[in-house]
Amino acid sequence: xxxxxxxxxxxxxxxxxxxxxxxxxxxxxxxxxxxxxxxxxxxxxxxxxxxxxxxxxxxxxxxxxxxxxxxxxxxxxxxxxxxxxxxxxxxxxxxxxxxxxxxxxxxxx
Amino acid sequence: xxxxxxxxxxxxxxxxxxxxxxxxxxxxxxxxxxxxxxxxxxxxxxxxxxxxxxxxxxxxxxxxxxxxxxxxxxxxxxxxxxxxxxxxxxxxxxxxxxxxxxxxxxxxxxxxxxxxxxxxxxxxxxxxxxxxxxxxxxxxxxxxxxxxxxxxxxxxxxxxxxxxxxxxxxxxxxxxxxxxxxxxxxxxxxxxxxxxxxxxxxxxxxxxxxxxxxxxxxxxxxxxxxxxxxxxxxxxxxxxxxxxxxxxxxxxxxxxxxxxxxxxxxxxxxxxxxxxxxxxxxxx
Numbered sequence: 001x002x003x004x005x006x007x008x009x010x011x012x013x014x015x016x017x018x019x020x021x022x023x024x025x026x027x028x029x030x031x032x033x034x035x036x037x038x039x040x041x042x043x044x045x046x047x048x049x050x051x052x053x054x055x056x057x058x059x060x061x062x063x064x065x066x067x068x069x070x071x072x073x074x075x076x077x078x079x080x081x082x083x084x085x086x087x088x089x090x091x092x093x094x095x096x097x098x099x100x101x102x103x104x105x106x107x108x109x
Numbered sequence: 110x111x112x113x114x115x116x117x118x119x120x121x122x123x124x125x126x127x128x129x130x131x132x133x134x135x136x137x138x139x140x141x142x143x144x145x146x147x148x149x150x151x152x153x154x155x156x157x158x159x160x161x162x163x164x165x166x167x168x169x170x171x172x173x174x175x176x177x178x179x180x181x182x183x184x185x186x187x188x189x190x191x192x193x194x195x196x197x198x199x200x201x202x203x204x205x206x207x208x209x210x211x212x213x214x215x216x217x218x219x220x221x222x223x224x225x226x227x228x229x230x231x232x233x234x235x236x237x238x239x240x241x242x243x244x245x246x247x248x249x250x251x252x253x254x255x256x257x258x259x260x261x262x263x264x265x266x267x268x269x270x271x272x273x274x275x276x277x278x279x280x281x282x283x284x285x286x287x288x289x290x291x292x293x294x295x296x297x298x299x300x301x302x303x304x305x306x307x308x309x310x311x312x313x314x315x316x317x318x319x320x321x322x323x324x325x326x327x328x329x330x331x332x333x334x335x336x337x338x339x340x341x342x343x344x345x346x347x348x349x350x351x352x353x354x355x356x357x358x359x360x361x362x363x364x365x366x367x368x369x370x371x372x373x374x375x376x377x378x379x380x381x382x383x384x385x386x387x388x389x390x391x392x393x
């Protein structure tokens with residue numbers, strides 16, 4: 001399954017960032033094969049609607065689920081419209097969060 | 110003459126200055142208009158009790174996407190500066206509350222799939238309070254964009270009298286929209302570190318717009334000397350100092366204008382208008 005995680009850095013050992021629209025990077029991971037890629041968050045420069053923009057990135061990346069710390073109402077609505085599932089994590093590295101997701105430990109919004 | 114009455118900090122006395130200047134001019138048989146551009150909480154009417162005879166809605170044109178004609182190319186989302194229209198894998202989603210109504214998405218859609226529909230965000234009203242011409246705008250509760258309401262209100266500024274524009278507090282877009290084009294900016298402040306901090310921001314905006322400015326210090330006899338010292342250093346004239354007076358505060362809390370409570374102060378406000386006139390004349 002392809003998932004997107006909000007991150008503080010561009011690698012799997014970077015710290016998970018609980019802010020969705022205002023995260024520094026987004027890391028897309030394929031949980032089956034382990035392939036991953038990182039992209040900078042253009043929403044850091046947005047005045048408004050950073051969460052919406054982040055949800056659009058997730059939709060265009062074709063992920064089935066996103067993992068962050070909190071989803072604002074507009075990000076939530078956008079992800080719901082895009083039929084992307086939302087999971088909440090608390091901390092650790094991006095790799096830790098991926099493992100938590102795979103083990104079913106994360107809470108689904 | 111159009112005088113914008115502004116302040117960085119809220120609650121310094123913009124409305125007090127606007128309405129009492131208007132009352133003093135009206136009492137001297139001079140034509141005057143008060144335009145309350147503080148559309149998030151217009152309150153000049155609480156003191157002037159105008160009879161409002163005309164009302165108009167303020168609408169933004171927001172996009173409506175025809176799903177049949179849309180091929181999800183994403184151009185609309187790319188051109189939107191407000192993230193108000195988002196292209197998802199299977200559909201386009203519009204967030205009306207983020208849309209500034211600029212029309213870029215509609216103009217740039219290569220498939221003609223976007224049409225515009227009006228969305229009401231506020232209203233403007235006008236009428237008279239005795240001899241005083243009056244207009245005000247009101248932004249609907251929950252709306253974020255004050256600028257379109259202020260812009261609509263500007264259409265009602267008169268050319269045949271002294272216009273007093275009661276601007277929204279702050280130094281951001283709604284304040285800029287209210288003061289731009291006025292002949293003079295009167296910045297109302299209080300002699301406190303907060304008052305000085307926000308005065309600096311508002312003065313910077315007025316200077317950026319190339320507008321002549323002056324300061325009114327409210328509750329001038331309490332607080333500190335920071336505002337006076339800064340104005341002297343910046344060569345910004347302090348045109349009026351209103352003393353702290355419990356009678357003024359009590360009257361205000363009952364919706365009674367300062368000049369009704371202290372009619373002997375009327376010449377002070379006429380002097381204020383004359384001082385502004387003299388500055389403008391000296392510049393011309």
